[in-house]
Amino acid sequence: MAATKHTIVALVEDKPGVLNRMASLFRRRGFNIESIAVGHSEIPHLSRMTIVVDGTTTMVEQVRKQLGKVIDVVRVSDITGDDVITRELALIKVKATSSTRSEIMQIVDIFRANIVDVGSDSVTVEVTGDEEKIDSLLNLLRGFGLKELARTGRLAMTRGASSPLRVEKGSPKSRAKKQKA
């Protein structure tokens, strides 16, 4: 079974130490976490986590179930393969001389990214998009010399009206596509 990237979203209680619990769980179970993005959700006192895991289907199934077992986790869902919008934000500080600056600006334009800072020997680019877009831009900018890079990690949301994370009374905590082994 091949390892692929899976996206898991979870609603967790906004209590001190919850992030610690999750991180501790990943380390202990040996899960390969690519990125975690956490922030407020639409429900007061609940935070939303978007986790990208690299693994086989079986292993990711374990991740999802183990996360669900944590008392502070209210809902968890594996939305890989669902119709999702994924976005990420990156700040990229590139080396720029007077001769290369306009070329960089052209590339930034093509990607509909923005230059948010200009220095004597660098520019800082802000780009939002899915991972492929950010990776492509990065590859092109690498040639000029990367000084600094900060990425937020993936955010994901399903298209349309349904939400896999909707908290209903009495409903099981984590939604599985099928009750699989």
Added chain:
Amino acid sequence: MKMSGAQIICESLVKEGVEVIFGILGGAILPLYDILPRYPQLRHILVRHEQGAAHAADGYARATGKVGVCMATSGPGATNLVTGIANAHLDSSPMVAITGQVARPFIGKDAFQEIDITGITLPITKHNYLVLEAGSLARTVKEAFHLARSGRPGPVLIDVPRDVFIEEAEFHYPSKVNLPGYKPTLQGHPAQIKKAAKLINEARQPLIIAGRGVIISGAYAELKQLAETAQIPVVTTLLGIGCFPESHILSFGMLGMHGMAYANMAVTTADAIITIGMRFDDRATAKVSGFAPNARIIHIDIDPTEIGKNVRVDVPIVGDVTVVLKELNKLITAIEHIDWLEQLDNWRKEHPSTVIRDSEGLLPQFVIRKIYEVTEGEATIVTGVGQNQMWAAQHYQYDKPNSLISSGGLGTMGFELPAALGAKIGRPDNIVWCIAGDGGFQMTIQELATVVQEKAAVKIAIIDNGYLGMVRQWQELFYGKRYVATPLSGPDFVRVAEAYGIPGLRVKHKEEAVPAIEQAMAEQGPFLIDFVVEPEENVYPMVPPGASLAEVLEEPRKEAKAVKDSAKLPVSNI
């Protein structure tokens, strides 16, 4: 009504029906202890090491079915609980541990006797709390007990800063818990249950493997009905022993690394296996690729993370064992499997795993058998870990649930004495025998003082061979008999017992065994027998590491099939 945090905790414990607390006090938790005498319903038992408190609470929980409670102070008191908490976690014992913590302004400043116990116990508790205001205490205690005893039980730790014990707040005990992130699934999926029933009804060589989940759920009648209706033989894991009477005609013993050969053969040949409340621990399954190669597997368990974790199963059913079996039983047709049962019976005759050979010397297996005979199988047996544990599992016949109390998942040496104490305190009318190895016994020997102080009539049998027996066995079979750090000296246990105020005897010869056991039974209070047994006796059957259940070693051969060089051992757990 306004009261101090300490009072709120005591009131809450009383509301939860707590009757016994095992603990040792200290500076940080002193305000709580100061209030305790106002609550005579809460009996406090002072142990001699906090590890003893945790194991006693565990033994108490297993014997009574109630939540075991232990308390300790901050710093070293809390860290001393860690082994006992981890032990409860791995065996799913319901426990609440309350630890004192330094006052709030001192937290995070490396204060005197300060330790981040919530951080340390994160991976070994079902949940834990650091309570930063007295107003949250009642709700926290309510949640803690609910979590400890429901779903898949486990230990919950509550860490309370010293000044929170003193702070005052309104006491109101909540009637309900509000845990949006905790909703254990109790009902099994009807389609899965139907699928399972079909598989069972069509099977020609079905087998049930029952684990501790049956005992936690109390599904004895349902299991019996399933087995008897469809005439399915039953084997159990170590911790499942007692969930199905071993005297029953359909009982075929224990499977696993030291299980009966015929039980392992049954697993290997079955075409349909119903696994109930067990988690495919590596001691039970041996090599996973060789586990039940011919069977479709049904897995019933309340914890969804256990489904498919170690072994791929065909029909997973998440739910409470009793609830699921009730539904499943409605769909099972009455049927016979005469040939299959005969086959198992023949295997049992050809591979008499529980027959004790003749010997001049005192055999440990013989000691267990005699304890069984004198107690008529009615005692609660609390074991240590290692050879003594395996022999106790093999050579005593258990008919009732929780008649065997043993540390399975963590395998903690030193569990035996404090857990036996806890079991006896919880069920004073039970006859409780503590079976210990001479190594493990020395790890928590200090609790003999607690046994005496509490007048707990625990009978202690030390299987004394002068070795860390199980490790020595491995060294003999797989490490070219290089006995590194396994020969172990000990004190004169009888004199130590007497020094603590417990009468005792030494037994060196076969004919002394029964009279000694009878004398122990006749004694009103605690009694210790030091059984000096054949020193290099091995536990058989044995499935060597890396082998599958089918490759069980049976005869007491000192070399032969065993792998001689440890470097060639296949990669497996230990």
